[in-house]
Amino acid sequence: MIEDIIKKATGGLDGVVDDLIKSAKGKVQEKISEAFAISKLEYFKNNVGRIGQVKTILNPDSIVDLNEIFFDEAVLFDGEKIESFNQFGTKQILVEGGPGQGKSLYLRKLCIKEGSGSSYIPIFIEFRNLKYKKKLKDELMDAIEDLGVKLDNALFEFLAKSNKIVLFLDGFDEVPNSERSKVARELETIFRTFPDLRAVVSSRPDSGMGSSFYFSKRKISPMLLTTQKKFVNHLYQEDKQSVSINNILSNSRFISEVTTTPLLLTLFTITYNARQFKPDNLSEFYSLIFPTMLYRHDRMKIGFERERKAGLTDYQMQRLFDSLSFLSLNDNNTRFSTYWFQNYLENSAKLERLPENIEDLLIDDITSITALIVRDGFDEFSFTHKSIQEYFASVFISRLSENRKVGFYNLVINDFDEFRKWQNTLSFLETIDERNYTKYFLIPYKKNALCLNDNSKININYPSLMNLIGSDSKVRVDETGLVREFYWGDTLSSVLYVQYSEFAKKTLSDYLNNKKVMIAEYLSYCDETDYTEFQNLDGDFAILIDKFFKENKLQKEVGKYLSSKFELSSFKTEVLNMEAELSTSDRVTDDILPF
Secondary structure (H helix, E strand, O other): HHHOOOOOOOOOOHHHHHHHHHHOOOHHHHHHHHHHOHHHHHHHHHHHHOOOOOOOOOOOOOOEHHHHHHHHHHHOOOOOOOOOOOHHHOOOEEEOOOOOHHHHHHHHHHHHHHHHOOOOOOEEEEEEHHOOOHHHHHHHHHHHHHHHOOOOOHHHHOOOOOOOEEEEEEOOOOHHHHHHHHHHHHHHHHHHHHHOOEEEEEEOOOOOOOOOOOOEEOOOOOOOOHHHHHHHHHHOOOOHHHHHHHHHHHHHHHHHHHHHOHHHHHHHHHHHHHHHHOOOOHHHHHOOOOHHHOOOOOOOOOOOOOOOOOOOOHHHHHOOHHHHHHHHHOOOOOOEEEEHHEEEHHHHHHHHOOOOOOHHHHHHHHHHOOEEEEOOOOEEEEEEEEEHHHHHHHHHHHHHOHHHHHHHHHHHHHHHHHHHHHHHHHHHHHHHOOOHHHHHHHHHHHHHOEEEEEOEEEEEOOOHHHHOOOOOOEEEEEOOOEEEEOOOOOOOHHOHHHHHHHHHHHHHHHHHOOOHHHHHHHHHHOHHHHHHOOOOOOEEEEEHHHHHHHOOOOOOHHHHHHHHHHOOHHHHHHHHHHHHHHHHHHHHHHHHOOE
């Protein structure tokens, strides 16, 4: 009997599974009964519970219950606190937040909340743990099997249509750059095929999901000063430490403008408590992290200093950590096995001219003393947060020779996938390597974006136009060609220099609004396959802008139109003045220095 297979409860996952089985028929019912048999369901529930067992940078030596440390007000959406899936009011949601805004912990919190309720079966999957050797749907099914529930295509289809499943897919920005466009398309295919399948996807902004019209985008708001002070009280239970830190936040506008994320605020409390020092800029803020974490366990205990097994000095340890951060980020690995950890450390030691064969000793020193990399499973390690890896990678780059820097900056200008990998590192380099960043990255990028010729005239070609707006951008229109909405893709410009991107988007919006008749004719005469593919939105049509321009042979026309509008803007004068100022600075340096 089904009632004997499933332990019927008054609520929770048992009740949801019972409803699922009763709604199924025939072989599918048998498969569901088998997939969610009592022992497997218990294993699954235990895995859901483990999602809430986390390590924090404040207490890296212990595992804590997420429910005990999570501060709800740190994650708000336009001032709104959303504590359950149904509060979103839609079925597919993209939660966007910058580094350290608490996206992952928030998704874990939501998953646990749904697991304790009686509406949905929650499934938490991290994109970074997928292998990307199969289609995304198959990768998701494998990940679900790892949680204790084995599915085949028929079961996946049944669950996706059941209104009883909610997927929590964490860290889209951690999908390998080479796979990201493919994964984004396959995500859209899944939700086009199963429009009732509920899901929350988390990602950093401009990571490749921007043009999707299947997901409602919700952005995590920066923490206001009032929230920051409540957060500090939450961390330190309103003791003397919280009072002194909150006084600094109230009296230092710079610090309170930096500590708008839970991560940065927590790091500030750690560094201040250890050093009583107030940084003046973001890079200085991050520069304190390594020496603080290196000593925070030791120097807070009188007469105690933890032995360093590798015997390296502070200087050697930090340079090694810079190299380690660069090498692992270059491979797009925030999480890695013991083998790869040893490999990165071996190469880092070679780069910094340190002794050989100390990798195992270094693993112990880095994980037990700094806690900036921690054990993450049986044979895995991960950075406490990706932004820490990104900052120390920027320090490594800042130490390179000028020729090496030129090579690095050229790489990120010419390869969008590489830019995505390094974009947060670049924001640090803007401060700690200002001259080279400006000379070899910012000015060349801006001139390339504007397609400035030798006469300093703007002549934007079609590939550059697509780089400004995103080749996957779409426009939503009705059958008469009336423009209703745009879905802009993610580009280097939309991250690095928003004004260029926004200006281009506004200009092309005006252009397409004047092409109403052409758009209507395009819909009338396109083939049946395209017509069906376009018609996705309640009778409206979602047209790929790139496809529309090419099939109507508008590339040259739209390029000239955009160039003329940019020529009338202040952007060209700005970049030429920047170049002239840098040239003057270099000339003055040559005149003053005797070598």
